[in-house]
Amino acid sequence: MCTNQPQFAKEMNHMKVTESMVIEKLKEVYDPELGISVYDLGLIYKILPLDDIVNIRMTLTTPGCPLHDSIISAVEHAVLSIPGVKIASVDLVWEPAWKPLMMSKEAKSVLGHK
Amino acid sequence: MLSPSSSKTPSLRLPFQYICLGLVFLVISQILMLKAGPLLLEGNIRTPYIWILSHMLIVGWASMVVMGAMYQLVPVAFLVPIFSERIGYIQFYLMTLSLLGFIAGFWFMNKSCLLVSGIFLVIGFILFIFNMGASFKKIEQWTMISKTVFSAIVYLGLTILLGLILVLQLTIGILPGSWHTPILYSHITFGMIGWFSFLIFGFSYKMVPMFSLAHDFSMKMSTYTFYLFHIGILSLVSSYWLESSVLLFSGAMFLFIAFVFFTILVGNILKHRMKRNLDKGFTFSLLSILIGLVVHSLFAVSLRFFLNNTPLSIQWMISLGYLYIMLWITLSIAGYLYKIIPFLWWTKKYSHLAGKMKVPMLKDFVSDRAVSVILTGMTISILGVASGIFLGTMSLFYISQTSLIMFTFAFVYSLFMIFKK
Numbered sequence: 001m002c003t004n005q006p007q008f009a010k011e012m013n014h015m016k017v018t019e020s021m022v023i024e025k026l027k028e029v030y031d032p033e034l035g036i037s038v039y040d041l042g043l044i045y046k047i048l049p050l051d052d053i054v055n056i057r058m059t060l061t062t063p064g065c066p067l068h069d070s071i072i073s074a075v076e077h078a079v080l081s082i083p084g085v086k087i088a089s090v091d092l093v094w095e096p097a098w099k100p101l102m103m104s105k106e107a108k109s110v111l112g113h114k
Numbered sequence: 115m116l117s118p119s120s121s122k123t124p125s126l127r128l129p130f131q132y133i134c135l136g137l138v139f140l141v142i143s144q145i146l147m148l149k150a151g152p153l154l155l156e157g158n159i160r161t162p163y164i165w166i167l168s169h170m171l172i173v174g175w176a177s178m179v180v181m182g183a184m185y186q187l188v189p190v191a192f193l194v195p196i197f198s199e200r201i202g203y204i205q206f207y208l209m210t211l212s213l214l215g216f217i218a219g220f221w222f223m224n225k226s227c228l229l230v231s232g233i234f235l236v237i238g239f240i241l242f243i244f245n246m247g248a249s250f251k252k253i254e255q256w257t258m259i260s261k262t263v264f265s266a267i268v269y270l271g272l273t274i275l276l277g278l279i280l281v282l283q284l285t286i287g288i289l290p291g292s293w294h295t296p297i298l299y300s301h302i303t304f305g306m307i308g309w310f311s312f313l314i315f316g317f318s319y320k321m322v323p324m325f326s327l328a329h330d331f332s333m334k335m336s337t338y339t340f341y342l343f344h345i346g347i348l349s350l351v352s353s354y355w356l357e358s359s360v361l362l363f364s365g366a367m368f369l370f371i372a373f374v375f376f377t378i379l380v381g382n383i384l385k386h387r388m389k390r391n392l393d394k395g396f397t398f399s400l401l402s403i404l405i406g407l408v409v410h411s412l413f414a415v416s417l418r419f420f421l422n423n424t425p426l427s428i429q430w431m432i433s434l435g436y437l438y439i440m441l442w443i444t445l446s447i448a449g450y451l452y453k454i455i456p457f458l459w460w461t462k463k464y465s466h467l468a469g470k471m472k473v474p475m476l477k478d479f480v481s482d483r484a485v486s487v488i489l490t491g492m493t494i495s496i497l498g499v500a501s502g503i504f505l506g507t508m509s510l511f512y513i514s515q516t517s518l519i520m521f522t523f524a525f526v527y528s529l530f531m532i533f534k535k
Contacts, residue, residue: 029468032460034327034389035475062324066190066457070465077469099327100388111327112390 017049017084022056025078031061031071036110038075042102052086056080059098060083124185124199126462131206131409137526139174139213140444143167144515144522147499151511154503157428168414171234172305174213176443181205181242183447183454187426188249191320192260197248201241209238227287232281239274243267247380258336262316265344269308276301296354301455303354306435307369308347311406311412311441314338315376317450317531318403322380323397325453326387342372366414373410377403379523393477394485395452398445398493406442424505433504440496448492448525452485453531479532488528491521 026047038044038058046057056075060068067070072090079088103111128179150167153159185202196202215231218224246267276297281287283297319336322328346368355360380403392400401522413434416427456479464473498514501507 028472030473030475032464032468032473032476033325035455035477061327064190064193064320065324066186067461067465070468072459073465074469093407100327103388108388111388112387 005053016050017054017082019047019049021082022049022054022079025082026075029071029074030080031067033067034111036107037101038071040104040107041098042104042107043071043098045096049085052084053089054082054085054087055089055091056091057091059093059096061098063094117188124196124202126186126458128199128202129182129186129201129458130204131344132178132185133451135206135210136175136177136179136182137529139170139178141176141522143170144519146170148515148519151502151515153430153507154432155506155508155511157432159426159432162220162223165391167215169213169220169418170217171439171444173209176310176439176447178209179381179447179451183317183450184246184313186454186458187317187320188246188263191252191263191317192253193251196248197245197252198450205238205241205245208234208241212238229281229285232278236274236278236281239270243271243274251352252535258333258340259316262312262336262340263320266309266312266316269304269312269347273301273305273309276304299354302352303337303347303350306438307350311343314443315343315447318376318380318399321450321453322383322400323387325389326384326390326392327385328383331383331386333379335375335382338375339372339379342368342375346370346372349355363417364415366410366417366533370407370410372413373407377407378468393453394482395480395489398448398485399449401493402442402446402449405437405445409438410443413438429504429506433500436503437496437500440500441493445489445493445496448489451529452480455529456480459532459535474535479535480528484528488521488524492518492525495521 023039023044026044027037029038030036031038031041031043034041039063043060044056044058046055048055048057056079058072058075060071065071073088074094077086079085100108146167150163153161153164158164185196185199213230215227216235219231241317250260250264250267278295279289279297280301283294315336319333323331346365349361349365349368351365352358353365380400384400398496408431416430416434453476456476459479460474460476467473495514496519499511499518502509502511502514
């Protein structure tokens, strides 16, 4: 059966953006040096979806990270790819500083921890 | 608190140019090294051919690569922009041409070519020092890392100043002849020990935690390393002018003790690491630290117990100097290049696609197994060359150097292959 594509897209655009949808996308954004997603690394401090705007507060493993621009733009691109999101705003903070404890079990396992 | 800031790194073309040219000079210098065998084995190192070779290796390879890397790393490590990218490009072209002229000057023993290219080479370095100095001026909070790297730049300045005096001395003869040896030794000490070691120390403090994902370690030992290494260098240089064997030995001991503190600090960082399995290239950079420590200890012991003018003693010191350049400086740089080049290439080719589609990880750019084989091969070959020089065994020297040339080709090839990914 043929679906009505424009109608489908319209419905998707009006779908409420949830935190779990953003998390799912952020799990696809990897730190290319470590091969771990920014979410599993514990770099994401807060996700605030407000209608078609998503605000993200995040950090990096170290100030002056060489992948600074790349990771932030990757996060923005990933969030913008969620249907219904028109603006993705990333607020980069250094307080509280990132600590290895913030990593998920999966991330620790990738790094060789049992 | 450090304020969030966007990346301040310059265009990637700038570091790439320096690094690629440095790799070309590494290959050429290793091929030319074959012809240096008889000179090195006879302890006849103060000859134009050895001067060409050493400058090709130290300036053409090592300095070019580290200067290129610094244009990338200084903004990353100290959160300041490079003062002028344009100066970086002018410096690159000026240094490339003058380095070729400088080598031609030594090759044909053409004094005017030597003088003109020597002066332009110095101008190139001065541009770099000025550019870095102006960039460092913007650092808000000076740390032991920035102080250590800045010290390296100061020693580079002193090396260049003495290098210029040596060129003027060789071509015009401006100073008393007796000053030549102390100036030459100071030039070598400031360049090899001051410039490179301080630079590797400083960037190791940033890169070792970054590549091993280490946190919550103490940097206290970096202060000891900093002051003791300065004292060691100044003591060595004073000993050349005052002809004091006590100062010479003390200097070597200070350098060794400083290096011990540096090694302990790196060991401590690694103890606090989250990444259990380290990348192979990085592991070889860490290995170079242990080799540097051994060379420093052998240097101090040699000065105390068997420094004389016998051929064996001279061969020993040449071997140690060779090991210092090849297994401390070169191996360290080579290991880090397996991290730096994939990062630069990833940033250029894939960073704008990250988040939009699946992109490769940095580890996908080089095979850890290939890196391991290449750098192990280079390390063993270098040890063979050093043994050949020390034992005066020509066959060992030639076999090892031929092997080193092959592994150097493999090294450069593996790095250039990254650009195909």
